[in-house]
Amino acid sequence: MTPARRAFDICLAALLAVVLAPLILALALLALALQGRPVLHLSERMRAPGHSFLLVKFRTMTPDPADRGVSGGDKAARITTLGAALRRSRLDELPQLWNILRGDMGFVGPRPPLRRYVEDFPDLYARVLRDRPGVTGLATLVFHRHEERILAACRTAAETEAAYIRRCVARKARIDLIHQAHRGPCADLAILARTLVAVIGRFRKRPRGRE
Numbered sequence: 626m627t628p629a630r631r632a633f634d635i636c637l638a639a640l641l642a643v644v645l646a647p648l649i650l651a652l653a654l655l656a657l658a659l660q661g662r663p664v665l666h667l668s669e670r671m672r673a674p675g676h677s678f679l680l681v682k683f684r685t686m687t688p689d690p691a692d693r694g695v696s697g698g699d700k701a702a703r704i705t706t707l708g709a710a711l712r713r714s715r716l717d718e719l720p721q722l723w724n725i726l727r728g729d730m731g732f733v734g735p736r737p738p739l740r741r742y743v744e745d746f747p748d749l750y751a752r753v754l755r756d757r758p759g760v761t762g763l764a765t766l767v768f769h770r771h772e773e774r775i776l777a778a779c780r781t782a783a784e785t786e787a788a789y790i791r792r793c794v795a796r797k798a799r800i801d802l803i804h805q806a807h808r809g810p811c812a813d814l815a816i817l818a819r820t821l822v823a824v825i826g827r828f829r830k831r832p833r834g835r836e
Contacts, residue, residue, distance in 0.1 A: 629810075630731065630810075635726065638732075652716060656684065659707050660707060668682070669740055671737060671740055671758075673754045678737075680729075681720040681724055685707075685717050686700060687703045689703065694741070695785060697788070698778055700785075730757060730760065731758070731759045732761065732817060733760075734756045734758045734762050735754070735801040738754075742794060745790075753798050763801065764797040764798075766816060772793050776789060
């Protein structure tokens with residue numbers, strides 16, 4: 626990550642943290658009242674091969690100590706009513722401003738993967754994670770909804786794992802690598818703008834299925 630990109634991320638994250646602080650506090654109190662503790666969900670993710678961090682989100686599911694892997698239809702019953710709304714609007718990701726300020730990730734880049742996939746596909750993720758992970762990215766815009774549909778059809782953890790590995794990992798990586806090869810300030814701003822438009826569109830839509 627260049628110093629200019631890092632400075633942009635810090636300035637924008639700090640500004641958003643101040644502007645959105647009332648909303649973040651209100652969501653935290655609402656989550657506490659409706660779902661109880663913990664309010665936040667911490668998930669180990671990889672910033673680079675061999676370097677992990679704790680990704681912070683608002684909790685959207687009932688806790689399960691045995692939880693592992695990506696979310697598919699097998700976890701749909703655990704999504705709370707508030708959690709479904711937070712996921713649909715992506716408001717569950719607001720606490721990631723803390724991760725950006727810490728330097729764990731930026732606004733634009735590949736979504737940070739779970740350790741297990743980085744260890745299972747070391748060569749692939751060694752290339753993808755040359756870019757610092759981000760809250761959004763080209764793969765998020767292009768492939769995320771398709772990935773949701775693929776995984777929503779899975780009914781067991783084993784099905785979800787197999788579908789994710791077979792149908793998602795390599796395809797997302799290819800899209801991330803395309804962005805990596807052509808990224809620049811204009812491309813990043815365009816992705817941020819398109820993400821904002823997509824989030825507003827999803828926020829206005831009525832919930833469907835597991836969303």
